[in-house]
Amino acid sequence: MSHYYTNEETPDVPSSFTFDIAGRTYDMQSNAGVFSKDKLDEGTRILLETVLTQAKPAGPVLDMGCGIGPVAKVLAVEWQVPVTAIDVNEKAAGLARENTAGLAVDVQVANHVTGSGYGTILINPPIRTGKETVYRLLEECVQALADAGRLWIVMRKDHGVKSAVKHLESLGCQVERVNRDKGFWVLKVSREK
Numbered sequence: 226m227s228h229y230y231t232n233e234e235t236p237d238v239p240s241s242f243t244f245d246i247a248g249r250t251y252d253m254q255s256n257a258g259v260f261s262k263d264k265l266d267e268g269t270r271i272l273l274e275t276v277l278t279q280a281k282p283a284g285p286v287l288d289m290g291c292g293i294g295p296v297a298k299v300l301a302v303e304w305q306v307p308v309t310a311i312d313v314n315e316k317a318a319g320l321a322r323e324n325t326a327g328l329a330v331d332v333q334v335a336n337h338v339t340g341s342g343y344g345t346i347l348i349n350p351p352i353r354t355g356k357e358t359v360y361r362l363l364e365e366c367v368q369a370l371a372d373a374g375r376l377w378i379v380m381r382k383d384h385g386v387k388s389a390v391k392h393l394e395s396l397g398c399q400v401e402r403v404n405r406d407k408g409f410w411v412l413k414v415s416r417e418k
Contacts, residue, residue, distance in 0.1 A: 235316070244295070246270065247277050247303055253293055253324050259317040260292045260351075268349050268409050272379035273299055275404040275411040276347065280375065282306055283344030289366055291332065294321030296347050301328040309343075311335050338365035346376045352384045359385075360392055367396055367416060376414040386410045 235258030243252050244265040255262045261269070273296060284306025288297040291310035301308045307329045312318045313336040321332045333339060346366045350359045366376050376398075380386040382405075390400050390412065397417050404411035 244270070246273055246299060249302070251295065251298055251302075253295060253298075254320055255293055256316060256320060259314060259320060262293075265295055266349075267407060268379045268381070269295060271404065271406050271409050272296070272347060272349060272377060272411055275379075276300075276345070276377050277303060279403055279413075280345065280377070283374065285309065285340075285343055285345075287311070287338065287340065287343045287346040287366070287369060289338060289346060289348040289362060290351055291321050292317050294324040294330070294332070297321060297330045297332070298325050298328065300345075300347075301325060301330050305329075306344075307331070309333065309340055311339060338362070338369045341369045342371045342374075343369050344371050344374050346370060346374065347378075348376070349379045350389075352380070356385065356388075359389070363389065363393060364396060367393070367398060367414065370416060372416070374415070376412075378412040378414065379409055380412070381408050382410055383408065386412070 238257040240255045282304035286300050286308040288310040291297050291312045297308045297310035310321050310332045315334050318332050318334045393400050399415045401413045402410050403413045
């Protein structure tokens with residue numbers, strides 16, 4: 226079975242959709258074989274709305290697991306800061322490049338965090354990859370933060386968010402639940418000093 230976090234061959238079925246956030250309409254090109262191919266998924270919407278209302282622009286930004294690039298696109302437009310967007314899925318990364326063309330976004334294909342010194346990192350973890358992969362990605366995100374940087378995570382309550390909080394705290398992080406909506410929790414994470 227093909228999953229969005231793999232690079233298995235999928236049919237080419239180009240499509241597009243729009244979404245509204247922060248008073249703007251964003252157009253997205255999409256295709257089969259990518260995460261949330263026909264709409265902005267609810268978790269990502271809740272994450273973006275929370276970050277846009279509760280965080281001050283702090284770049285550079287890392288969009289880890291960027292998919293087709295809605296988070297990278299919105300933050301590059303709204304915050305006017307450089308964004309690195311990473312996804313393991315080559316088709317998704319290609320679409321992210323297309324969707325963020327002309328913006329200060331560097332899209333990369335990788336299964337790990339690249340770079341460091343990020344002021345803001347956002348992640349909607351790929352839960353179906355398993356706890357080991359999710360925790361590895363969260364640990365890499367924490368390590369890639371600037372000293373005063375913040376990691377923003379969205380997870381469903383019933384997909385292990387409480388154990389993820391405990392894991393992050395065991396790494397010496399301060400974790401605050403800053404939003405709870407439609408079964409999703411948004412966490413703000415910082416490294417303790």
